[in-house]
Amino acid sequence: MRGTDSRPRQSALALAQPPSRLPRLLPAGFATGPCGLADHLARYGPPPATDENGPRPERLIEEVGRAGLTGRGGASFPTARKLAAVAAGPDPVVVANGTEGEPASAKDKVLLARSPHLVLDGVVLAARMVGARRAVLVAHPSVREIVDDAVAERALARFDRVRITVVTAADRFVAGEASAVVAWVEHGVPAPTPRPPHLSQRGLAGAPTLVQNVETLAHLALIARYGAAWFRSAGTPHEPGSMLVTILGAVREPGVREIAIGMPVGEVLELAGGPSAPPQALLLGGYFGTWARADTAASRPFSAAGLAGLGAGPGAGLIAVLPADSCGLRETARVVRYLADESAGQCGPCVFGLDAIAGQVERIAGGVTAGLGPLSRWLSQVDGRGGCSHPDGAVRLVRSALEAFGEERELHARGWCSGTRTVLPVPPRRAR
Amino acid sequence: MTGKAAPRLSVSPIACDGRGLCAQMLPELITLDDWGYPIIAAGPVPGRLLADARLTVGACPKLALRLGQQ
Numbered sequence: 342m343r344g345t346d347s348r349p350r351q352s353a354l355a356l357a358q359p360p361s362r363l364p365r366l367l368p369a370g371f372a373t374g375p376c377g378l379a380d381h382l383a384r385y386g387p388p389p390a391t392d393e394n395g396p397r398p399e400r401l402i403e404e405v406g407r408a409g410l411t412g413r414g415g416a417s418f419p420t421a422r423k424l425a426a427v428a429a430g431p432d433p434v435v436v437a438n439g440t441e442g443e444p445a446s447a448k449d450k451v452l453l454a455r456s457p458h459l460v461l462d463g464v465v466l467a468a469r470m471v472g473a474r475r476a477v478l479v480a481h482p483s484v485r486e487i488v489d490d491a492v493a494e495r496a497l498a499r500f501d502r503v504r505i506t507v508v509t510a511a512d513r514f515v516a517g518e519a520s521a522v523v524a525w526v527e528h529g530v531p532a533p534t535p536r537p538p539h540l541s542q543r544g545l546a547g548a549p550t551l552v553q554n555v556e557t558l559a560h561l562a563l564i565a566r567y568g569a570a571w572f573r574s575a576g577t578p579h580e581p582g583s584m585l586v587t588i589l590g591a592v593r594e595p596g597v598r599e600i601a602i603g604m605p606v607g608e609v610l611e612l613a614g615g616p617s618a619p620p621q622a623l624l625l626g627g628y629f630g631t632w633a634r635a636d637t638a639a640s641r642p643f644s645a646a647g648l649a650g651l652g653a654g655p656g657a658g659l660i661a662v663l664p665a666d667s668c669g670l671r672e673t674a675r676v677v678r679y680l681a682d683e684s685a686g687q688c689g690p691c692v693f694g695l696d697a698i699a700g701q702v703e704r705i706a707g708g709v710t711a712g713l714g715p716l717s718r719w720l721s722q723v724d725g726r727g728g729c730s731h732p733d734g735a736v737r738l739v740r741s742a743l744e745a746f747g748e749e750r751e752l753h754a755r756g757w758c759s760g761t762r763t764v765l766p767v768p769p770r771r772a773r
Numbered sequence: 774m775t776g777k778a779a780p781r782l783s784v785s786p787i788a789c790d791g792r793g794l795c796a797q798m799l800p801e802l803i804t805l806d807d808w809g810y811p812i813i814a815a816g817p818v819p820g821r822l823l824a825d826a827r828l829t830v831g832a833c834p835k836l837a838l839r840l841g842q843q
Binding site: 533534535687688689690691693694697715718719722723726727728 | 785786787788789790791806807808809810812
């Protein structure tokens with residue numbers, strides 16, 4: 342299977358051994374470097390043919406629907422519904438979203454760096470499902486070369502019938518929002534655009550556009566091979582499958598792991614070697630996410646249903662452990678200032694509101710003021726009032742911080758702070 | 774106009790520039806936040822305010838205000 346088209350596809354399908362255990366997406370064991378095309382095909386078997394010899398597109402979409410696959414970029418939208426909506430339009434295009442602008446998250450970068458061909462299989466199969474002849478993969482700058490090599494390897498082997506263009510992602514937090522990805526590819530401006538119309542109706546250059554997170558596409562490539570029942574053999578009945586999670590902060594071996602959805606949060610932390618210091622709180626979901634007390638969160642399943650009681654969700658699969666010797670208020674102030682700076686600058690409530698909120702959180706964290714002042718009013722005035730969900734995410738984070746770090750606020754009011762170190766990664770501020 | 778299809782006001786936050794005309798013309802349904810951007814009252818536009826709402830939509834200099842079913 343080296344370099345040439347040696348695919349006895351229909352017969353090889355029976356030889357493919359679906360992975361019975363996790364990880365499904367990442368290479369098992371301690372492999373380093375990207376998995377090449379030959380190793381990729383040896384592990385998973387060839388993907389179903391995407392010409393008339395393969396399964397009908399409607400059949401494939403049905404299978405994705407039966408699998409219950411949802412978007413892994415944070416919004417958890419049912420993938421089959423998106424596929425069907427885009428398939429209904431003329432001359433559509435597929436955009437694989439590997440932007441991952443969230444500075445604390447690494448799962449899409451790791452997936453593209455380790456299993457680029459699984460994502461590309463998903464791109465090609467998604468194109469088949471919606472009837473697209475072209476596809477764009479937007480890759481974080483750190484993995485651009487790996488993706489280029491993988492695309493070149495497939496082109497040399499004449500592996501795909503779809504033309505895949507690779508674009509380096511914009512280095513901005515909001516650049517990963519679906520309409521911002523499309524605007525970046527088309528105009529070089531990584532800012533969300535007004536909706537409706539839906540991207541599935543009018544997206545890239547006016548064409549019906551399927552924007553899917555790269556992890557979603559990797560799952561899709563396995564569902565097309567092994568079917569819905571196999572996919573559902575991991576996860577919970579309502580949230581089937583596996584997901585990639587980024588675990589960081591006070592754990593012994595921070596990094597990206599693959600879990601069955603619904604694994605208890607405490608067990609997920611054990612996959613990262615367990616806490617490296619007494620944990621105080623967990624940030625669940627990402628910088629748009631929710632702070633939760635470490636003791637109450639540990640037994641909860643890492644799933645939308647399991648975290649709903651904490652007002653949290655899996656988001657893009659992030660868990661950050663805040664140790665007891667860090668200050669949750671200061672961490673939150675750093676992240677909210679970053680989010681305010683990363684506003685696309687289009688909507689007044691986001692531009693002015695997030696700046697005001699960040700300022701007040703900084704004053705509380707810095708011990709300048711003990712009271713909330715106008716913070717509660719600003720939080721409700723900003724919530725839900727942007728063209729995208731950027732301000733809403735920042736509001737959620739601040740609200741959960743005020744609730745989770747009440748004791749810390751009392752300490753600050755008396756001139757104390759329990760923080761001796763910071764744990765959440767925040768890029769340096771840009772020159773304005 | 775049946776009760777089911779009662780129209781609602783909405784603002785496109787990307788288009789809106791915070792000129793504030795709408796809040797002056799239709800204070801019953803539109804207030805301004807601390808930075809001068811319009812907050813639209815929830816729910817459908819009551820029948821007695823429908824004519825005023827249409828006038829306000831037409832007056833928005835940024836064409837950011839909409840009256841529609843959704």
